[in-house]
Amino acid sequence: MAEVITTGTELLMGKVVNTNATWIARKLSELGIVVRRITSVPDDLDEVSSCIREALRRGTDLLIITGGLGPSKDDLTAQALAEALGQRYVLNEEALNMVANKLKERGLGLTANRIKMARMPSKATPIPNPVGVAPGILVREERTLIIALPGVPSEMKAIFECYVLPELRRLTAESLVEGSLVIRGVPESDVASLIESLEVNKDCRIYIKTRVFKGGIEIYMSSFRQECYDDIREALMRVKEAIIKIGGIIVNDITMRRGPRR
């Protein structure tokens, strides 16, 4: 069970679509990790730290935070994290080396603003940033593994792919199995009744969702159990037959997908 916190006043102003949250949620789902909540908060020390505290109180196994690790005054996730965990907010020597080396590559020196990127909770470990300067942060609090990543999508994704994903893969073996079907010509409420009357293997804990969009209605099914591939395909085939029987049209035939994207 995981939670995601994305920080950034620009998200709360509707200036930027929160693609980071979607990307992370997708990656975690592919690993079989259920994301229970995604929260966006502005660049405000109290808001960020109380949001972290609330997630810890709900007892999540994994908490991924993005944004607020840069050199700006409003980058305050590391400090908020220290406050939420009751740890000191200190200069991390390993992180300072990472920052200094990255700046050197770019021909830049250490300034107060840049040194700030090496400050983190006292018990935290820095995670190398393959494309940018600010390191990620890894810290454990009782049952929760907390990972903070920069908000710049290219940096967030690079750290996630290179360091977070391998770590999480070790923690989980399950993977997502999913299938979908797009139809039209039948009202959503009829599709809903049809789906409710489906008998599926309860052990598969199949998640079923219908989504109405311009092109029709998508019927989506997924399970975190690889062995339920055939159960999902058969369930979709039964839906397809029933839809055709009541006069519906198949827009996209059944497509199945298995395992994490590479």
Next chain:
Amino acid sequence: MAEVITTGTELLMGKVVNTNATWIARKLSELGIVVRRITSVPDDLDEVSSCIREALRRGTDLLIITGGLGPSKDDLTAQALAEALGQRYVLNEEALNMVANKLKERGLGLTANRIKMARMPSKATPIPNPVGVAPGILVREERTLIIALPGVPSEMKAIFECYVLPELRRLTAESLVEGSLVIRGVPESDVASLIESLEVNKDCRIYIKTRVFKGGIEIYMSSFRQECYDDIREALMRVKEAIIKIGGIIVNDITMRRGPRR
């Protein structure tokens, strides 16, 4: 001060980008309403109702909820809202009329699944849906105005534009003023120091954000005070001059925008 809750397991699985949240946040910002938190929760009765309860406990003036008002079994926002408010979950006669009329236009009859779209908290008022079947829900709880809208973007937007926006316009007179500038060739940390040394009119409570993206660094400033248009423009002009002085390049010159989008 507002909060937004978007429901839908598809959001937590990273299947769908949460454009509804961004759209609503943008609309509220344009009205001068500060969005303090955006939360996404799965289609789960307990998760949705506890998320609503938490928002009410934080004392928000406005709570907008999207998703979960349709005919499917996993559409359970109305019931979760009733539980969170301690109100009965009842069939609303006015909503039933709306639903029945919409179905009639489409040549469809009332079924149990469809009647569900007319069920809501006992003290709630239905909001007409100009493009779909499921009505929106409006209900007050102490200081908080709560509005629940369908998750289908076209329906959510239509209800928002036709019924919610006029209501909110009456509640607030302020509007957003904003400006931005895109530069490159200067490290973000130098832009940060430069911005920190800017002297701006404190009364304007100017929000300043730098955002790094492929094309360069955007420097964005906004205020909820219309009379601060010139303060923002002058501040951006000072940044522009300083950037040029230290060898930076202007990618996009200063652009200013005033008032809500029509």
